[in-house]
Amino acid sequence: MKRITIGFIPLTDAAPLIAAHERGFAEEEGLAFDLVREVSWANIRDKLSIGLFDAAHMLTPLAIASALGIGHVTVPLIAPATLALNGNAITLSAAFVRELGDLPDDPVAALPLFAAAIRRRVEAGLNPPVFASTFPYSTHNYILRAYLAAGGIDPDRDVQLVVIPPPLMAGSLEKGLIDGFCVGSPWNSVAVDRGAGHILTPSSALFARIPEKTLVIGDILAGGDPDTLRAIVAATAKGAAWCADPANALELAAILSAPHYLGVSAPLVLRTIEGRLVFAPGGPSRSVPDFIRYDVPGTVRPDAGRYAWLYAQMVRWGQTRFDPGIPARIAALIRTDIYDAAMPGPLPPADADPIGSILEPAFDPADLAGYLARFDDRGLPKLRA
Amino acid sequence: MPDPIPNDLSLTIAIVDESRSRAAIIEEGLRDAGYSRIVHIGEMTNLLARLYATDPDVVVIDLENPSRDVLEQLFQVSRLVKRPVAMFVDQSDTGMINKAIEAGVSAYVVDGLKKERVKAILDMCVARFHAFARLQNELDQAKSALEERKVVERAKGLLMKHKGISEEEAYALLRKRAMNEKKKLGEIAQAVVTGLEMLG
Known part of the structure; x- marks a missing residue:
């Protein structure tokens, strides 16, 4: 052996x-x-x-x-x-989601709302929103950047991108240190279960095969x-x-x-394996095709x-x-x-x-x-x- | 311009470590070696901002720290990074990096800083990490010895109460059982405590 x-x-x-x-x-x-x-x-x-x-x-x-x-x-x-x-998702803090208004399920339809909320922050002279990924050379960094850029947001100027270890993501949302993140499973679902975040979109809805x-x-x-x-x-x-x-x-x-x-608890892990995601705390689960393959x-x-x-x-x-x-x-x-x-x-x-x-x-x-x-x-x- | 001196004592060194005691041991070593600009960062939230505030030449971080990935951003050229940083690795010096990784420490240095100027710092940190691991080991052993003594005392007390025997007899009973079952005295004592405490 x-x-x-x-x-x-x-x-x-x-x-x-x-x-x-x-x-x-x-x-x-x-x-x-x-x-x-x-x-x-x-x-x-x-x-x-x-x-x-x-x-x-x-x-x-x-x-x-x-x-x-x-x-x-x-x-x-x-x-x-x-x-x-696949297996990733973009999650926003409960506070930032309120700034977006009613979120449609379709991430392309949600994008103008997301971009507008970021611009409102900047125009109000507030600190730019902070979004976290897990590593500079990660799909999370690129997914987040591609989504922001598709909405006309410059990821290097209009927002601040930082790196945070996945287990600290949910806590960082709760403390208001970041406004959102893109991370792999099961950490988006962990943030939703803690009431700290809302899943904006699974990555598989944006890119079919990363x-x-x-x-x-x-x-x-x-x-x-x-x-x-x-x-x-x-x-x-x-x-x-x-x-x-x-x-x-x-x-x-x-x-x-x-x-x-x-x-992490088995029922939560099961949700991520089966692609049955709960998007909002206390909300229903939705089936996400090819969430992780x-x-x-x-x-x-x-x-x-x-x-x-x-x-x-x-x-x-x-x-x-x-x-x-x-x-x-x-x-x-x-x-x-x-x-x-x-x-x-x-x-x-x-x-x-x-x-x-x-x-x-x-x-x-x-x-x-x-x-x-x-x-x-x-x-x-x-x-x- | 004169050549930089090999051990530049004016370098600012940031120690990123959630363990206060280990950071103290490293800091002491560096101070003894003559380095005076040493900053300990023990709080990991907003780590990058904390680092920028100290603007270090060298960052030392333990490998158990998940926030090590946060430091990887320092390699990126961006408006956030004032001075680009390189990791203290060099394909020509694998021995040094092997020693550091095995000791559980990694270092990041400001790009362009000559390797010779920071080698002494990393050597010191590697030695201190080993020393800390030894101390930790001794401490753990002392702690478990103390725990064992506590549980043996408790087991003796329960046996004396339940069987109406003397302390010596209770101890002999525990020893005999441990020898017969080829188990540690502490394990037998723990079993006795668990069992007899349920009886009340």
Whole structure:
């Protein structure tokens, strides 16, 4: 039995790795997953970098930035399996929601109200609203920015964007330190249950297929025995497939709720797995299609186009300069050959648009320059001539 | 311009740590080494604003702190960040960073600051983190020894009351049971306390 030390952050999207361990899929592959709970993404990155972790659950944008050396020294790693698509939401404080007025369910219809409330704050000479994400290289940062920008709000000038660790989000809303946040599961639902926040929109209503977290493997294992790499990916994919089966939702919620994993009540975790979200404190639950996805191969086999979109966000928001050589480096990062060897079978049908956003025209990964040309130097959509 | 001296004692060092005692141990070490501008930040709300207010050259943070991700914003070039910051890592110096991460500490330095000028600071912090971990360990052991003594005393008292035996006899009974069951005296005493307290 080969021991694989894997760092994770307590989030619903760590489920495939946890299921691989708890349900015996790792063992079937001759592996023992040693899951180590971490408190920060920076720790995950650094412990992977120095080899204290063999592998980790990582924010997909952080995996891309680390591998490409964006904003930090290069951390050699590969990302051969996506752990989940979507799973995020934008949540506003109870006080800020009152400033918006009656909120429609449709996030596009809600956007003008959201933008107007932000402008009223600024015009009244008050401090700009503060919104939190979990990390500079996170889908949360990009989702929040894209939504603000689609409403004509400059995320770097009209509001203040900060980073807050997910477990502190609900408390920060309650104390009035922030007006809203974009974070993964289960933390939006935690804020709603505490009466601190209202979910404005699940991210899946804005973007259909954003690779949220990825399994990353550090360069010691990545450069080593291919059988071990295949076994890790197979165990993870089998764990994900188990998580994707609605028949297992109850058991998965019970496993994840344990104090050494998420430490959040099982019924609340179940809501996030099943995509039955309660939007307002005390309100009814609503079913959100594809709120979080673990399916195989559609989610788990890494999709270069989705990764390219995340890279494009880094360029759009000034985190790095555009490099036309990136698509080749993304292919070397996701190493689909490992997935295909581990999980032979038909490839998932290709999506015409890898991301599927209602805020943007279809994304063409073959034309990154064309995509980026749609935005001005502040990342805002250019007005059509 | 003269070359910067290797150990620049005028650097401002922020220690971000929710543990007051560990921060005190690190601060003491740095002061002993001659650094005088040291700020301890123990409150994590509005951490970035607190950091900007102190405008440090070096930020030291423990790895148990979830707010470490807040510091990652310092790398970003934005209007919020007055002076861009780099992490104290360098691919050429993996030994140093390994030692720091294993000790449970990380440091961020203002970009452009020469590594040699902060190496002494990080060395000191690594040593003090290890010292603190040892102290913590000893303290935990002392605490559990005290807890065990308390529960043994309580178990003896309950046995004396319920069985009408002397203190020596009660203690001998506990010892004998612990030896027979190959368990710790504290565990047997705890079982006795739990059982007999239910009887009233």
